[in-house]
Amino acid sequence: MNTALPSEDLLIRMQRDLKRAQTKNPADIKWTMVIDVAKCIGCHACTIGCVAENKLPPGVVYRPVIEEEVGTYPNVRRRFLPRPCMHCMNPPCVKVCPVTATYKNQQGVTVIDYNRCIGCRYCLVACPYAARTFDFGEFYTAETPDLPGKLVGQKTTEEGYEAHPAAEYGKKWAKRDDESPVGNARKCHFCLHRLAVSMLPNCVTTCVGRATFFGDRNDPDALVSELLGSPRVYRLKQELGTKPSVYYLR
Amino acid sequence: MKERGFKTLMALAVLGLIVGSWGIVDRFVHGHISMGFGSYVPWGLWVVFYLFFVGLTAGAFLITIITYVFQVKRFKSIGRLSAFTVLIALLCELTFISLDLGHMFRLYRFMITPSFTSLMTWFVIFTNVMVIIYLLESFFLLREDLVLWSQDKKRKGSSIYRMLALGKTSYEPEDRLRDENRVRILSIISLPAGLLFYGTNGAFFAILMNRPIWNSALTPLLFIMAALVSGGALITSLIYVFQHDDELVRPLGRIILFLLCGFIFLEILQFFVGYQTATVGLVTSLNLIAFGTYSWTFWVVHLLLGSLIPIVLFISRPNDSRAIAWACFLVVITFVAVRFNFLIPDLAVYKLEGLESTFFHRRLRTDYAPSLVEWLVSVWIISLGVLAFLAGTRWLPILSSNRRGGEEHA
Numbered sequence: 001m002n003t004a005l006p007s008e009d010l011l012i013r014m015q016r017d018l019k020r021a022q023t024k025n026p027a028d029i030k031w032t033m034v035i036d037v038a039k040c041i042g043c044h045a046c047t048i049g050c051v052a053e054n055k056l057p058p059g060v061v062y063r064p065v066i067e068e069e070v071g072t073y074p075n076v077r078r079r080f081l082p083r084p085c086m087h088c089m090n091p092p093c094v095k096v097c098p099v100t101a102t103y104k105n106q107q108g109v110t111v112i113d114y115n116r117c118i119g120c121r122y123c124l125v126a127c128p129y130a131a132r133t134f135d136f137g138e139f140y141t142a143e144t145p146d147l148p149g150k151l152v153g154q155k156t157t158e159e160g161y162e163a164h165p166a167a168e169y170g171k172k173w174a175k176r177d178d179e180s181p182v183g184n185a186r187k188c189h190f191c192l193h194r195l196a197v198s199m200l201p202n203c204v205t206t207c208v209g210r211a212t213f214f215g216d217r218n219d220p221d222a223l224v225s226e227l228l229g230s231p232r233v234y235r236l237k238q239e240l241g242t243k244p245s246v247y248y249l250r
Numbered sequence: 251m252k253e254r255g256f257k258t259l260m261a262l263a264v265l266g267l268i269v270g271s272w273g274i275v276d277r278f279v280h281g282h283i284s285m286g287f288g289s290y291v292p293w294g295l296w297v298v299f300y301l302f303f304v305g306l307t308a309g310a311f312l313i314t315i316i317t318y319v320f321q322v323k324r325f326k327s328i329g330r331l332s333a334f335t336v337l338i339a340l341l342c343e344l345t346f347i348s349l350d351l352g353h354m355f356r357l358y359r360f361m362i363t364p365s366f367t368s369l370m371t372w373f374v375i376f377t378n379v380m381v382i383i384y385l386l387e388s389f390f391l392l393r394e395d396l397v398l399w400s401q402d403k404k405r406k407g408s409s410i411y412r413m414l415a416l417g418k419t420s421y422e423p424e425d426r427l428r429d430e431n432r433v434r435i436l437s438i439i440s441l442p443a444g445l446l447f448y449g450t451n452g453a454f455f456a457i458l459m460n461r462p463i464w465n466s467a468l469t470p471l472l473f474i475m476a477a478l479v480s481g482g483a484l485i486t487s488l489i490y491v492f493q494h495d496d497e498l499v500r501p502l503g504r505i506i507l508f509l510l511c512g513f514i515f516l517e518i519l520q521f522f523v524g525y526q527t528a529t530v531g532l533v534t535s536l537n538l539i540a541f542g543t544y545s546w547t548f549w550v551v552h553l554l555l556g557s558l559i560p561i562v563l564f565i566s567r568p569n570d571s572r573a574i575a576w577a578c579f580l581v582v583i584t585f586v587a588v589r590f591n592f593l594i595p596d597l598a599v600y601k602l603e604g605l606e607s608t609f610f611h612r613r614l615r616t617d618y619a620p621s622l623v624e625w626l627v628s629v630w631i632i633s634l635g636v637l638a639f640l641a642g643t644r645w646l647p648i649l650s651s652n653r654r655g656g657e658e659h660a
Contacts (some may be wrong), residue, residue: 024538047609059613066604080502083602098370099359118359119282119352121292122370128460130601133289134352136282136613177283183352237604240459 010210011200013223019198021216029107031190033201034227035082036249042067042080049206053191055166057176058138062131062188063203082212084203085110085188086236086244087129093123093132102185108245109190111169114180123185126238127223129244137182167193190214217245241243251491256640263637270630273623277349287478291597295620296350297627301589303343303635304451305473306582307380308481309488310336311444312505324498329433330391331492332485334648335639339481342635349627369454374413376447383443387436387579388448390429392395397421407645414646448477455592462532463596468520475513480513480585483578490575492649503574507564510581514557531599535572538595543617548586549569556584594618 020055021029042065050056050063066081087110094102101116102123124132128225166181170193173181191201199205204214215224227233232249259576285292300609310332317325324368330466348354364371393415399405400412401419412419445622452473455464489495524536567573598616606616642648 059611061609061614062612064605066602066608068604081604083605095367096458098365098368098371098374099356100363100365101359116359116363117353118355118356120370121352122368124292125288125461125597126458128601130290130605132521133613134282134292136285136288137280138283138613160452162373180353183281185352237460 008162010213010223011205014200014204014213014215015198017219017222017224018195018200018216021200021219021222024216024219027106028218029216030218031087031107031109031112031195031245032051032082032215032224032228033087033190033204034213034233034249036211036227037079037081037130038232039209040065040080040082040250041209042078043208045206045208046082046203046212048058049202050188053194053202054168055164055173057135058140058142060133060135060186062121062186070151081248082191083129083131083236084246086129086242086246087188087190089243089245090241092126092128092240092242096122098122103241105192109192110187111189112185112187114169114173114184117180117184118183119183120178121185128240128242132185132187135181135184135186136178139176169193170173170196174217251643256644259636260640263640265478266629266633267637270626270628270633271475273628274536274630276623277627282352282622284623286624288601288611288615288618290616291594292616293350293593293597293623294347294618295628296591298586298589298593299631300343300346300350301382301451301593302480302586303339303346305447305480305585305589306339306442306479306484307343308448308477309480309485310384311440311448312478312482313443314440316505317436318434318441321600322501328485328489328493328498329437330388331488333384333388333391334642334646335485335488337388337468338635338639338642339382340381341638342631343570344377345465345631346628347632351632369450369457373447373450375441376450379443380440380447383436383440387433390432390436392562392647393418393429394421394426397636399647431574432529436453445474445572448474451477455548456543460601461596462529462599463524463535463592464522466520468516468523470511472520475509476585479506479509479513480582481582482589483585486578487575487582490571490578492643496571499571499574500569503564503568503571503577506581507561508577510557510561511596531601534599535595538598539591542595542598544590546592548591551584551587552591556581556587 004081047061047063047065051061055063056062060097061085063082066083068079068081070077070079087108089108091102091104091110094104097103097117099116099118099121101113101118102110103113105111119134121134124130124134167173168181168189171247176182191199191203194201202213213224213227215222217228219225227249228247230249234250235244235247235248285294310329313325313328313332316322329444348357351357360371360374366372394409395416397420400408400415402408405411449470452470455461455465456469459465482502486499488507489502490499521536521540524532539545561581563573563577563580598618600616612613
């Protein structure tokens with residue numbers, strides 16, 4: 001058999017890694033993401049997959065893909081850099097939150113308690129990666145023509161089209177009015193609600209180039225642990241000492 | 251202040267409240283949808299005004315320093331006016347920042363789940379300390395007149411004054427001595443409290459390692475100086491308008507001139523060190539201040555109207571209290587530009603190269619222009635502050651030189 005070709009899709013292996021991790025004590029897991037920028041084709045499927053999964057409103061994005069042109073003509077290349085939340089091990093956003101609404105969970109994921117967040121946006125200012133966005137309460141369907149609506153409040157199209165519940169943090173955040181997560185800081189949470197049911201984060205699943213890897217870095221047999229041994233590994237803005245849990249491969 | 255001026259200001263404040271109420275209604279009905287800022291410039295005009303009013307509270311701090319550190323007892327006579335000004339500035343500051351929050355009704359979270367690693371928590375604590383100090387100080391400074399007024403049967407609202415005096419019906423010389431002693435103790439406490447308050451406000455920004463201009467040990471010092479300049483200039487203008495005391499205005503003018511020059515020197519240092527360091531983020535932020543879209547606020551509003559003209563007035567007419575008052579007034583109103591140029595440029599630089607060309611949305615841009623609602627709400631809060639201040643000078647014994655009460659001063 002030709003071993004040069006992968007014997008299985010990397011997703012299958014990561015899925016197996018995930019199931020193995022979930023047999024462990026949760027405190028022993030450290031979720032980690034590895035992104036191979038050499039394999040990223042800049043299709044933005046992860047961005048859109050994330051928006052769809054988390055029902056993100058306009059202006060809120062958890063995982064944009066930064067596009068860069070490097071080199072000088074004729075030696076130019078495009079480079080793509082997906083940028084989720086870095087889930088730093090020394091997170092500036094956690095330190096500045098005045099009401100402990102944002103914190104590290106047992107598995108090293110930086111999470112936000114939407115019902116505690118006061119919307120001061122100090123964390124947005126503190127994040128060196130601009131990984132947080134504020135939910136202003138906007139609707140994609142805000143400009144959609146509609147029958148005369150109520151004098152005050154949302155239109156029926158907004159209520160109908162964008163009322164599908166988001167499942168972030170394992171809760172149903174259905175109606176978008178003035179309640180959370182509207183008025184909150186929002187960010188990538190490694191799809192904790194999917195992990196809870198043994199599913200990989202949506203950006204990993206939707207990556208057509210298989211450039212995004214996910215797993216428990218405390219498991220030496222996991223794919224991510226294998227990749228972290230690569231000499232191509234680097235992290236963004238390492239000089240700041242934030243120690244991101246998202247690693248890149250050059 | 252003359253009756254005509256008082257009525258004109260009152261009318262303007264009422265007009266401001268009426269016009270601004272549109273913005274307040276919009277803020278409560280639509281939340282933050284009408285705001286001009288976004289996620290990359292997440293703080294806007296309301297935070298600018300919040301910083302502005304934090305600075306304006308420093309007038310009393312300056313007077314306390316002069317009175318108790320430099321032992322110039324003459325300044326004690328403006329204790330009431332300066333303490334009351336602090337309360338009004340704190341009222342405006344707290345209103346601005348509360349409306350800026352995404353969930354203002356969760357402010358109680360500061361009490362039940364505070365994080366002491368956050369300088370915002372400490373700033374809230376020191377703000378409350380300031381509110382308590384100046385509420386108590388105002389009360390002990392005003393109590394004698396409040397008791398007298400509550401006993402004056404001819405005076406309208408004597409029952410309100412009785413309530414404000416907490417039911418006290420007589421005021422003996424021993425009470426006066428006791429209250430003076432309490433005010434002295436509160437003023438002395440206000441010195442370290444004030445330093446912590448203004449210093450924490452600066453440190454709040456200084457600790458953010460990804461913000462090149464702010465992330466400097468100079469920032470807390472800059473904030474203390476900025477507060478002393480703007481707060482001192484405000485109290486000097488108010489003394490001229492409400493107490494006409496040239497003997498106080500002239501020395502205060504000299505102090506403001508010294509502080510203003512010191513502040514400009516710190517600004518020059520900031521630019522010099524920044525351009526010499528020449529890191530991309532720092533130079534980009536400084537270039538935004540000096541050559542960006544709002545550079546006119548730096549050159550024209552801050553440096554020309556708010557610094558050069560006042561300095562010329564201070565130096566050329568050192569004994570003309572009217573000129574000094576005008577110079578101080580210019581310093582105060584143009585100081586909004588200083589706060590704007592501190593806050594916005596460091597936010598308006600992308601923190602990751604290429605971020606500007608991905609996922610287009612108006613909330614994901616670094617160009618910021620305050621929206622109409624932001625302006626209207628600002629007008630509303632400032633009008634509320636002006637109205638409360640004018641009402642205080644008219645119906646409370648704020649203007650202390652005359653024991654008969656404030657009405658005669660109006």
